[in-house]
Amino acid sequence: MELICPAGNLPSLKAAVDSGADAVYIGFQDDTNARHFAGLNFNDKRAGEGVTYAHERGTRVFVAINTYPQVSVFQRWQQAVDRAAGLGVDALILADIGLLDYAAERWPDLRLHLSVQASATNPASLRFYHENFGIQRAVLPRVLSVKQVEQVIKESPVEIEVFGFGSLCVMVEGRCLLSSYATGQSPNTFGACSPASAVRWKETPNGLESRLNGVLIDRYGDGENAGYPTLCKGRFRVQEKTGYAIEEPTSLNTLSLIPDLMRIGVSALKVEGRQRSPAYVKQVTRVLRAAINAAKKDPDGFSVDAEWMASLQQVSEGAQTTLGAYARPWQ
Amino acid sequence: MTAVVPKLALGPILYYWSKQQVEDFYRDIADSAVDIVYLGEAVCSKRRIMRNKDWLRIGEQLQARGKTVVLSTLTLLEAASELSALRRLCMESPFIIEANDIAAMQILQELGKPFVSGPSVNIYNSRSLKKLAECGLCRWTLPVELSATELAEFQRQRPDNVETEVFAWGRLPLAYSARCFTARAENLQKDDCQFRCLDYPDGLLLSTREDEAFLCINGIQTQSARTVNLLGEINRFIELGVDVLRVSPQSRNTIDIIERFTAVIDEPQSPKRFNTELESWMPTAECNGYWHGAAGMARY
Numbered sequence: 017m018e019l020i021c022p023a024g025n026l027p028s029l030k031a032a033v034d035s036g037a038d039a040v041y042i043g044f045q046d047d048t049n050a051r052h053f054a055g056l057n058f059n060d061k062r063a064g065e066g067v068t069y070a071h072e073r074g075t076r077v078f079v080a081i082n083t084y085p086q087v088s089v090f091q092r093w094q095q096a097v098d099r100a101a102g103l104g105v106d107a108l109i110l111a112d113i114g115l116l117d118y119a120a121e122r123w124p125d126l127r128l129h130l131s132v133q134a135s136a137t138n139p140a141s142l143r144f145y146h147e148n149f150g151i152q153r154a155v156l157p158r159v160l161s162v163k164q165v166e167q168v169i170k171e172s173p174v175e176i177e178v179f180g181f182g183s184l185c186v187m188v189e190g191r192c193l194l195s196s197y198a199t200g201q202s203p204n205t206f207g208a209c210s211p212a213s214a215v216r217w218k219e220t221p222n223g224l225e226s227r228l229n230g231v232l233i234d235r236y237g238d239g240e241n242a243g244y245p246t247l248c249k250g251r252f253r254v255q256e257k258t259g260y261a262i263e264e265p266t267s268l269n270t271l272s273l274i275p276d277l278m279r280i281g282v283s284a285l286k287v288e289g290r291q292r293s294p295a296y297v298k299q300v301t302r303v304l305r306a307a308i309n310a311a312k313k314d315p316d317g318f319s320v321d322a323e324w325m326a327s328l329q330q331v332s333e334g335a336q337t338t339l340g341a342y343a344r345p346w347q
Numbered sequence: 348m349t350a351v352v353p354k355l356a357l358g359p360i361l362y363y364w365s366k367q368q369v370e371d372f373y374r375d376i377a378d379s380a381v382d383i384v385y386l387g388e389a390v391c392s393k394r395r396i397m398r399n400k401d402w403l404r405i406g407e408q409l410q411a412r413g414k415t416v417v418l419s420t421l422t423l424l425e426a427a428s429e430l431s432a433l434r435r436l437c438m439e440s441p442f443i444i445e446a447n448d449i450a451a452m453q454i455l456q457e458l459g460k461p462f463v464s465g466p467s468v469n470i471y472n473s474r475s476l477k478k479l480a481e482c483g484l485c486r487w488t489l490p491v492e493l494s495a496t497e498l499a500e501f502q503r504q505r506p507d508n509v510e511t512e513v514f515a516w517g518r519l520p521l522a523y524s525a526r527c528f529t530a531r532a533e534n535l536q537k538d539d540c541q542f543r544c545l546d547y548p549d550g551l552l553l554s555t556r557e558d559e560a561f562l563c564i565n566g567i568q569t570q571s572a573r574t575v576n577l578l579g580e581i582n583r584f585i586e587l588g589v590d591v592l593r594v595s596p597q598s599r600n601t602i603d604i605i606e607r608f609t610a611v612i613d614e615p616q617s618p619k620r621f622n623t624e625l626e627s628w629m630p631t632a633e634c635n636g637y638w639h640g641a642a643g644m645a646r647y
Contacts, residue, residue, distance in 0.1 A: 087500035114474030140450035159525035
């Protein structure tokens, strides 16, 4: 099982390579990728440097071009595919059918991975992308239990990559419009969820309020830790109850599942977080590398090291973690 | 080019209603002026009050009354059993299928059957549309977050044999999850949900902490609290050559809404005269921001 790590800039890429990633994934500096944040991501020169650095050390580089280009801007996404191909990267991570069609036709020898943003959760969908575009790997949305992942792998025509650590999307990726409903910008169209430009913080007599394009996402009392107002992790009222109606601020952490994921045939474990710091990338890569190595060496005797858990806890959203949909009770 | 007058479609019931309510609903629909009726469960595989044979029976009754029937399929497929059920439905259905996931498209392509795509299938550009048309797509629904400007681009480049449908009335389907939010709101596990969705025939309102109606929980689906209403855009639809307008069912006044849509489609007149009535039939308020290229919840 490979370890795939995020890099939002060159220092993060180097941190991932140096800490034991099998592959690093990056994006360009625009809305062609699902982490379209100011000051983040790679221009062609930096991407070229990154590819050289990684390849010299035996690490592969994937480029995510995984948003959905609209009719009026389709050409810019095509150019992103061409730029990535020109850089000699090892795979493209794509979601859009039109863009997959273009990439498969224009660069038939380039390896294609299906992005989690394509929302493919089952073998029939995977067969569609495999037969039509020759994808060789797919990243599964964070909606399946371990048993369901196992069922998919048994029938899948392609390698399966799953999320192992990082921020948790509660909704099926690629099929969540909550952010554009509130702000006009969604992961599909803009490459960001709950974009920073729509966020406002305000001290009020009722507490510190966070708003997204005017919609109150949360309100914090004295002593409460305020988190980034990601729409699905706010506190809302349903009937008479106010609380985290959709999900708590929490991160996915699959350390304890690593031997199971290996046993069922997961090809690669992905770390979320291109928007995070090089320190995050270094810490998470180091811990997951150690855990995967330990599980490979002795799957039956595997146990989660307390130091690993503590390290990951430090970099988790809300300082708490969950197994997410991998475990039925979460659902 | 002769102007296309859009047909009217009734989307699948996205909520969980009792069998009696479903039967009564479609008995009324049989008498309505709607041209196309989508039947079936698109949200949650645990909702089984209506079995396939029930849907097929209702479909035959509607067909006998001159309606074009489409069978809707599940949007989020997780278990292997859900995929086998989908395959069976695709094989056995005498009606055309609405694919709400790529899985259904793949299966129908293998079977050599044409299909329609629902609003949750991501078709964001013409190249995607063209590719899917080659696979058997004969009508597609514009993803709800795309604007009139984008639709105009699509229409210019649309393959000849593909019709276009727009979600024109209803609470917008916005997201899907492995988690059931209705069960969560009721402090229940999804595996023991006790079918609480039956208690909320128009979903369960989610408000902000300052009581602004924001979203609507419908099991594993999240919808907008506000209702999209694009009846006012009728002239634009005609100008763009939109073939079908979709009204999404709600527990009350669906027939009234269909009547107002039909009135405006059949006889060019200002839809404004119906605004007050239509608004009174919305569970909370109106929105149309997506159509104008803005936040979906906005109203223009």
